[in-house]
Amino acid sequence: MEKSLESANRSRIQEFILLGLSASQDFRDGLFFIFLTLYLLTLLENTLIIYLIFRYRELRKPMYFFLGHLSCLEMCYVSVTMPSLLVGLRANPCRVSFTACITQLFLFISFIGTKCTLLASMAYDRYVAICRPLHYPLLMRPQVCLGLAMSSWFGGLMVSVIKTTCIASLSYCGSNVLNHFFCDVSPLLNLSCTHVSPTELVDFVSALVIFCGSLLVALASYVAIGRAVFCMPSAAARCKALSTCASHLAVMGIFYSVVLFVYSRPSRIESTDLNKVLSVIYTVVTPMCSPIIYCLRNREVHTALRKSLHGC
Template sequence: MERFLQLANRSTDQDFILLGLSARKDIWVGLFVIFLTLYLLILLENMLVLYLIISHRELFHKPMYFFLGNLSCLEMCYVSVTMPSLLMGLRSSPCRVSYSSCMAQLFLFISLIGTKCTLLASMAYDRYVAICCPLHYPVLMRPQVCWGLALSSWMGGLLASVVKTTCIASLSYCGPNVLNHFFCDISPLLNLSCTHVALTELVDFISAIVIFCGSLLVSLASYVAIGRVLIQMPSAAASHKALSTCASHFLVMGIFYSVILFTYSRPSHIKSTDLNKVLSVIYTVATPMCSPIIYCLRNREVHAVLKKTLHLY
């Protein structure tokens, strides 16, 4: 962390110019209203989910809702890192940001996206234990284990971000420092560097293998095991009930990982395109907005707690 701060202070006189989401000025006002509404909606949705989980012990002490509370907290932080610069770009594009602000945004973005990957893997493991090892569930998913998995997710994302951001901050940028994006992302920054980026790309690749691919393999292995158990269940009703407990998480995980892998599976040192920005909107705006709806839309326990909170019965 100290090394990262030194590198950031070294280049505080540099600025980056963000071209924003769209170059068409005639649609900026409409897009600004849409994304501001989405931003407020995302915050409201996740704050409501987090409040319901924290204020009701019957939810907070269940591992599934404990992880969901962590996910809601992460989503609020996650969208607050990228959305302000997107909105700023729609008000006055191109948007100029300082070097230190750009590196800070990159650091938070990498940390949160890494945390989300490992947190989704922890949630997949929780569903695996609940369905495949139901008798041992209270022991395998006791509070100490849940807290350990959650803290490991947050610390793992933080550690990966320190390493990757330090490597990117050590690069030199000779200008013009123009990013064809609405926030400071890895690929556009590597594309602007006028120094050798092989080591940085190697670090990025290794961290992607450890964080992204590692968590994805854990999630896939959990759902393969769940699928085998569901096939062997003698009762269709029991199989459907078990499937309904993990369908929401599987859908959220599928959307998130699909977009991330498609976006970052190509070499990092490439020119940013409008497709990159569209995909970035999906995993920085769409998934945080849809996650609370997907998780809670068909959840009877959340519905009951919400009605109780609103005094509807």
């Protein structure tokens, strides 16, 4: 009886210790200010995108509707992971309660899943615009756009509920040290002292549905776009069509390539510094670069920005 009580108490870990980014104290101080600057810049850029889309009528199109949702999403999920990264750099190691860790995991999975499906919806929008331009006003009418956006948010939420429930129900005993800068699936499974095969199966199936499903939709859209562009009669028309897809392709390529590399391996694989570096790319760098990539060659956004700066 005493042994069973001792085992039960031992399994109830009250907090986790996040090792964060491995670096000396001098480097941590510099990294703190770099990441803080990147975080504030990300919030500023995406807030500006949302403001311009809501402020100017010429940006009230399906493409910018999805971009506004993407900007909101970027601010949400960078705000989930960045605080623990910054705290870990200032007060190494970073301690988080079990409840806070599971909450962070829930939000992170939800936002990542939403981003995958939202990127697929944006690829579909480009497919309709280029391959079926005459039907574009009907196929991408406001009700359809709203339905696609809400489905993306709801899909990410449902997947997160299932995965987080499975992970939170596991028993954690022994070490409570997570070799990461936020609570992610693989580091938590590494600490579990119970049978994790059912949880890994749920993780695999959900990843197959969300990551691979949305990626296949996006790839199918761009295969159709490629065929349509190849059949266009003039080089000018081909360049114009490709220019509307280049930004989305760049963002999608960076995001999917990193995420698939990190999460395509067995979930219980040991966390490494490479994993943490790659996680920084899709949790910090991509949200900061997305607004720049989308607006770099976009004349409509440039015009709206100039109007805003001149108070028009």
